[in-house]
Amino acid sequence: MSDIKTLIIAELEKIIAAKGEACPDIVGETRFLQDLPMDSLDLATLLVTLELETGKDPFRDGFKGFQTLNELSALYQAA
Template identity: 45%
Template sequence: MSFDLVRTELTQILTDKSAPVVEITPDTVLLNGPLDIDSLDLATLVVTLEEATGLQPFREGFVLFHTAGELGALFTKAAG
């Protein structure tokens, strides 16, 4: 999965909640960073990505990630 899908879905979440949309790069920190998202928004993002890709990188349990790029990489790794 490309980082572009993560960026697209993050932008949609921010737009839906009328939050400022800032530039999202692979190094963008997801929580406690420049994005106005909380843990519920992050959970929504993960579910949306799972539904869009059919991949479940957290099937074996939670894997720590901090940035948009790290999240994209987890989905890429799950694709095998």
């Protein structure tokens, strides 16, 4: 598994644990808002954290759509 995927999963687990929710198994095709106990603010928190951790902001020039762990990882790998 790539470093960025490992980082995203670790941050997701922290965010979900902070809400007191159980975190299901996360795989590449896991959809953030449909398959995990997350809302849009949780997703925003994830992206802010990833920017700080990686120094990359794939959305600097405008928002790019993504739904799954694989899709978000690809955006960071391309940034």
